[in-house]
Amino acid sequence: MADGPLNGYSALELCTSPGGAYCGKLLAMFGADVVKIELPGVGDPARGAGPFPEGLPDREKSALFLHLNTGKRSVTVDWRARTGARLALALAEYSDAVVCDLTPAEEQATGLTPETFARANPRATVTSLTAFGRSGPWKDWRWTNMTSFAAGGQHYLTGDPDREPLASGGLQAEYQAGLHAFGATLAGLYWTMRSEVGQGVEVAAMEAQAGTLEVALPDYAYRGADGLTKRRGNQQSALIGVYPAKDGHIGIHCMPKNWPQLMKAMDSEWMIDDERFRDTRARLQHGDEILARFFAWSATVTKREATRIAGETRAPISPVNSIEDLLADDHLRARAFFRDVEHPAAGRVTHPGPPARMSLTPASVAPAPLLGQHTVEVLSGTLGLSHAEITLLRQQGIV
Amino acid sequence: MNPYSLPLAGVRVLDLTMVWAGPYGTRLLADLGAEVIKVEAARSWDMLRSVHLLGGETERWYDKAAFFHHNNRNKYACTIDLNTPQGKELALRLVSMSDIVIENYRADVLENLDLGYDALRAVKPDVILVSMPSHGKDGPQSHHLAYGSNVEQLAGVAAITGYADRGPHKSGISYGDPVAGATAAAMVIAALIHRRLTGQGQYVEVAQWEALISHVGEYIVAASMGHPGPAPSGNRHPSMAPHGVYPCEGDDAWVAIAVGTDAEFAALCGVIGWPDLARDERFADVVSRHRNQGELLDPISAWTRQRSHEQAASELQAAGIAAAPVLSIPQLMANEHLNQRGFWETVVHAVAGIWRMEGPLWRFEKTPASVRLPAPNFGEHNDYVFKGLLGLSGAEVEDLRASGVIADAPDLTLHA
Numbered sequence: 004m005a006d007g008p009l010n011g012y013s014a015l016e017l018c019t020s021p022g023g024a025y026c027g028k029l030l031a032m033f034g035a036d037v038v039k040i041e042l043p044g045v046g047d048p049a050r051g052a053g054p055f056p057e058g059l060p061d062r063e064k065s066a067l068f069l070h071l072n073t074g075k076r077s078v079t080v081d082w083r084a085r086t087g088a089r090l091a092l093a094l095a096e097y098s099d100a101v102v103c104d105l106t107p108a109e110e111q112a113t114g115l116t117p118e119t120f121a122r123a124n125p126r127a128t129v130t131s132l133t134a135f136g137r138s139g140p141w142k143d144w145r146w147t148n149m150t151s152f153a154a155g156g157q158h159y160l161t162g163d164p165d166r167e168p169l170a171s172g173g174l175q176a177e178y179q180a181g182l183h184a185f186g187a188t189l190a191g192l193y194w195t196m197r198s199e200v201g202q203g204v205e206v207a208a209m210e211a212q213a214g215t216l217e218v219a220l221p222d223y224a225y226r227g228a229d230g231l232t233k234r235r236g237n238q239q240s241a242l243i244g245v246y247p248a249k250d251g252h253i254g255i256h257c258m259p260k261n262w263p264q265l266m267k268a269m270d271s272e273w274m275i276d277d278e279r280f281r282d283t284r285a286r287l288q289h290g291d292e293i294l295a296r297f298f299a300w301s302a303t304v305t306k307r308e309a310t311r312i313a314g315e316t317r318a319p320i321s322p323v324n325s326i327e328d329l330l331a332d333d334h335l336r337a338r339a340f341f342r343d344v345e346h347p348a349a350g351r352v353t354h355p356g357p358p359a360r361m362s363l364t365p366a367s368v369a370p371a372p373l374l375g376q377h378t379v380e381v382l383s384g385t386l387g388l389s390h391a392e393i394t395l396l397r398q399q400g401i402v
Numbered sequence: 403m404n405p406y407s408l409p410l411a412g413v414r415v416l417d418l419t420m421v422w423a424g425p426y427g428t429r430l431l432a433d434l435g436a437e438v439i440k441v442e443a444a445r446s447w448d449m450l451r452s453v454h455l456l457g458g459e460t461e462r463w464y465d466k467a468a469f470f471h472h473n474n475r476n477k478y479a480c481t482i483d484l485n486t487p488q489g490k491e492l493a494l495r496l497v498s499m500s501d502i503v504i505e506n507y508r509a510d511v512l513e514n515l516d517l518g519y520d521a522l523r524a525v526k527p528d529v530i531l532v533s534m535p536s537h538g539k540d541g542p543q544s545h546h547l548a549y550g551s552n553v554e555q556l557a558g559v560a561a562i563t564g565y566a567d568r569g570p571h572k573s574g575i576s577y578g579d580p581v582a583g584a585t586a587a588a589m590v591i592a593a594l595i596h597r598r599l600t601g602q603g604q605y606v607e608v609a610q611w612e613a614l615i616s617h618v619g620e621y622i623v624a625a626s627m628g629h630p631g632p633a634p635s636g637n638r639h640p641s642m643a644p645h646g647v648y649p650c651e652g653d654d655a656w657v658a659i660a661v662g663t664d665a666e667f668a669a670l671c672g673v674i675g676w677p678d679l680a681r682d683e684r685f686a687d688v689v690s691r692h693r694n695q696g697e698l699l700d701p702i703s704a705w706t707r708q709r710s711h712e713q714a715a716s717e718l719q720a721a722g723i724a725a726a727p728v729l730s731i732p733q734l735m736a737n738e739h740l741n742q743r744g745f746w747e748t749v750v751h752a753v754a755g756i757w758r759m760e761g762p763l764w765r766f767e768k769t770p771a772s773v774r775l776p777a778p779n780f781g782e783h784n785d786y787v788f789k790g791l792l793g794l795s796g797a798e799v800e801d802l803r804a805s806g807v808i809a810d811a812p813d814l815t816l817h818a
Contacts, residue, residue, distance in 0.1 A: 008596035025616075033592055052641070054624040066624035117767070134726075136765075139739040144719045149637065149645065150726035153658035158647075159730045160574025162565070167647050168656055168728050170637045171573050172562030178617040182581065186588035187764035190434055193591050194409035194769065196598050203767035210745055213734050214760040215580035217422070218453050218469040223731045225468030225757045226455065232731040233654075237571055243551055245560060245572050252570050254555035258421075258449065259817045261547070282818040284458075314546050321552035323570045325561045326621045326631030334543040340612055341622070353626035358613040359589045360538075363604040364596050 007034025008364040012192065015098040016040065016075065017082060017091060017115065019048055021148065021174045022208065023104035023132050024071035025181030030100065030188065031074035032357050032366040038098070038381055039072060039372070040091055043079040043402060046374040047072070056349060062374060063348035069371045073344070073354060077372035078381045080402050087401045088113050090386070092123040097385050099195075100128045100188050106135075108143040117203040127201040128191030132184040134176075136207035146208070151176035155212025160219060163236040179215070180208035241290030245323060246301035252323035253301050253309045259283050261319050268318035269300040342368040378402055408435025408769050413594065415502040416441065416493075417477065420448040422550060422576060423610060424506035424534055425473040427583030431502075431590060432476035433762035433771045439496070439787060440479040440778065443489075444809035445816060447481075447780060448474075452817040464780055464812050466754040471777040475749065475759065479778030480787040481809045484515050488807045493517060495792055498525040501597075502590055506534035506582075509544045519605045528603035530593040534586050536578075538609035548611065550576020557614035562621065564634025571634065581617065582610040643692040644670075647728055648703050650711040656728040657706055657714040667691060669721040674705035751776035781810045 012035040016027035024039075024047060031037040041047050049071055050062035062068075078094070081087040092115070095101050101120045103110075110116040117129040117137075131137055134146035134154065141154075152158045152170050162169030184206045191204050213220070219231040238244030242257040257265050259282070266274045274280050274296065279289040286293060304312070306322035313320035322328065329335065330353065340356040347370070357366035382388045382402065396402045404411075413436040417428045425440075425448065432438040442448055447464070454460070454467035483489040494517075497503055503522055505512050512518055512533065519531045533539060536548035536556075554560050554577040555570075564571035586608045597603055615622065621631050632640070639645040639660065644667075647656040661667050664687065668680040679685055679701060684694040691698075706714045711727035718725035729737060735746065735758065746758045754776070762771035788794045788808065802808045 008592040011599075029588070052620075054620075054627065054629045056627045064627075066627060066629070067620040070619040070623045135739065136743055139743040141719075141739040144715075144726070145722065145724040146726070147639075147642070147660040147662075147724045149639070149660050150658050150724050153647070153656075153728040154726040156729055156731060156734050157574055158658065158728045159656075161563075162571070162574070166565065167637070167649075169563065169565060169571060170658075171559060171577070172564070172632065172634060173559070173618050173621070175559070175573075175577070175617060179581065179584070182584050182588070183763055186430065186584055186591065187766075189588055189591040189595065190409040190764060191766070193595050193598070194766075196595070198406065200768075202769065205765040205767075206763065207743075207765075210740070210743075210760070210763055213740065213745070214472075214763050215426070215575060216731060217575040217579075219575075220731050220734070221468035221472040221759070222455055224735060224759055225471070225754070228455075229732060230455070234574060239551070239572065239574075243576075245555065245570060247569065252555075252560075254552050254560065254572065256549040256551045256576070258549060259452075310543070310546075314543060317545065317547055319547045319549055319552055321548055321555040323555045323560045324558050326558050326618065326625045328561075329558050329615065329622065330625055334537060334541045335612070338538055338541040338609075338612075340615070343626075349627070351626075352623050355615045355619045355622050356612065358585050358616050359606055359608040361589065361593065361596075361604055361606050363602055364592075 006364055007032065007366050008361065009034035012099045013038070013097060014100040014102060015094050016102045018102060018104040018132070020104045020177060021049060021071055022177035022181035022184065023102055024049060025178055026102050026130070026132060026184040026188065027075060028071050028073055029185040032368065034364065037075040038094060039075045039077050040080050040082055041077055041374060043081055043375065043400060050374065069346060069349060069352060070354065072371035074367065074369040075372055076377035076381060077375055078378045079375035081400060082115060083113060084401055086396070088115055091115060092119060093386050095120045095123045095127060098124065098127055099192060100130065102130045102132060102184060102188060104132045106133055106143045107137050121201060121203065125200055126195055128188055128195060129201065129203045130184050130188045130191065131203065131205045132180055134208045136210065137205050148174040148177045151180065151208040154209040156216050157212050160216065160234055162234045164234050168234065176208050176212065179211050180206060183211045238294060241287060241293040246297050248301050248304055248306055248309060250305045253306060254321045254323055255297060256319045258319070262286070264316050264318040268312050268316040268320060269296065271296060344368055344370050346370040348373060406769060408771060409766065410434040410436035413437070413502065414500045415439065415504060416496050416500040418503065418505040418507070419534065420506065421450055422473060423579040423582040424504060424586070425450065426580050427586035428477065428504060429473050429475065430584065430587040434764065438477040440474065440477050442479060442481050442780065443483045444481065444806065444813045447812040447816065449817045451780065451812070462753055471751065471754060472759050474777035475773050476775050477778060478783040478786060479781060480784050481781040483807050484517065486807050488802060488805070490516065492792065492807070494525045497522050497529060499791065500526065500529070502530045502532065504532040504586065504590065508547060509535040509537065509539050528597055528601060530590065530597065530603045530606065532586050532590055532606045532608065534582055534608045534610060536610045538612065539607055550579035553578025553582070553610045553614055556611045558618045558621070558631065559614060562618065562632050562634060566634060566636045568634065578610050578614050581614050582608055585613040641688065641692065643688060643695040644698045644702065648706040650706050650714055651709055655711045657711040658726050658728055659702070659718060660724040664688070666723050670718070670723055673717055673721045674702055676701050747773045749773050749776050753779060780812050781808070784808055
């Protein structure tokens, strides 16, 4: 079994959103025994998302599902039915944490509220992870990754000033919410070590983003000026942006102290002491000249050359890595970041390693479960149901 | 200790982090009740203090920068010049009475200061040290620098973001920073759980680049199955359609609409007053709809343009369609939903004044958190730390001040 810091802890995941699954994945990676409840026959919607090997849809081989569910056990229970909901509550009795992404209306409809989970297990941390939170006029709104990205403020800020707002690629609103739900769940578990009782904790994707809008939101909140509240495109200022290179793109993020190194990297030492670029204010005033220099230089280098020069000069220049670049990257390989994991249906696939390295309690990456792979094991092993009882539930479509 | 005190009450964090990633992470800990002591120095102070937009003539601008305030509330601040022998000794004495030390220096800095994990463990055997280097502490690029926008470029997020007719695009924020910060905060708590169970501290490395790769993990898995990384596709979705943002009444106002099933599409057509579209063979199933979604831009926009983005989202939600306004910052701060949830808190600061900031993100039912303390002025808690915690005399503190080991004002030329 895992040696993570949560070894010995158990968690129940009742989620259909990628963010909820990501929270459960992190709990599992760091050692918790995570039981994921999926709908019988259908499973987590991520099972239908793909991409799939050879492009052939197969609920056991969806890349999104395989990534978001490493190391969990899968139990199929129709929690929308009364008996299924009771099984979920029974499982909560054996869980130190419950992670749930139902809206308040869905909680009421199923009876699976934080309060009923707390009654089932007064020591449990019950984490609610939704787009809008459990109160307020939008609490029952439906959401997807993009609508959360829109409501939270990052969408408006991303993209070109004269075009429509741009959503970041992938499922970034979901991942951020899932990461916060993971931290909040850990904080709940730690609190329970002292208090001996559990409590509910709520993470709203919209709020997770509204608190991460860099300088733009604080500056508006404080000064009331909207100078920084607009989208600023691919070059956020003269000193921070993405620039075309010979074979792709590179990024530059120049803080005040990096200016000399950056100019050395670009063979432009003369610009270090030039009056026009003397300090940050002067550099922003002469931003066009700096941008012209950045564009001219970036066009002469490949991503790999830029990376080498960045290392030699310690300048804040990065390659815009493609997914393929990442898998081939020397540095990540030297650090043995990626993990090849054998999956019973999908075969050998590569996963990102854990997001952090703990010296004594390292995280682990284990294969994602097949749909309902652990139903019998959990219902009989944890809940003590007999095989006859499980068969009865199966006949009624509950499990 | 009161069992109902905040989750991290009684946990002391010596916070050597600066700028955004680290301070964002330690803010999450401070919001939860940890005693976070920020360490700066006259020649090494948090660059966020210089991002103020108030004009260089403003008195004590370094205590008024809103970006600094939002990310350092609920913390204390002292000053120690870690490059001096006395400064190192003070730091180690503080380590000996702290649970956590956290830093986001470049990979080699802490060791060069002789304050690496072994040095810390020598004075505090169960200390938890969290480092947040961009590339990690080892590997051929460990000496490279990367800030928040570099991290999203390294991690593959920028490559899959962008308008369909253009190359990669950066996020509107330095996205690597809050992800690394939230990861580090979670790791601190994970390590605290292990310490409480076993008595053992440990060393935790959060390589910011690696932390963010999980956020594109499905494409890593897909690549190992032979699928190339996805090309930027604007606001489109690989299977849902229509899926995008549509212009609304007002300047630069948009509503995000995400339609999955045929039933949702039929509902959308009803809401926008074009029920026939649902039966049009160009849009009859998800594949056709995905292929032809560009042709839906005009009919949907004709409807969205006639209402505000919030009104459009409300009407669509009432019909069971996932939609949300693309909220700007002024709109977020005026948003009725967040207001009713009490998200914005009023903060009062003796030097900077009164304004509103976001409240704690992790909302506990029994131990609600709040902005208890505004962000510290530069060196504001020197007396608390050196006299109160370390028990130095007034004369000893004056000596340290006179020799420049501790300071009451930053060297303003540092981040110019």
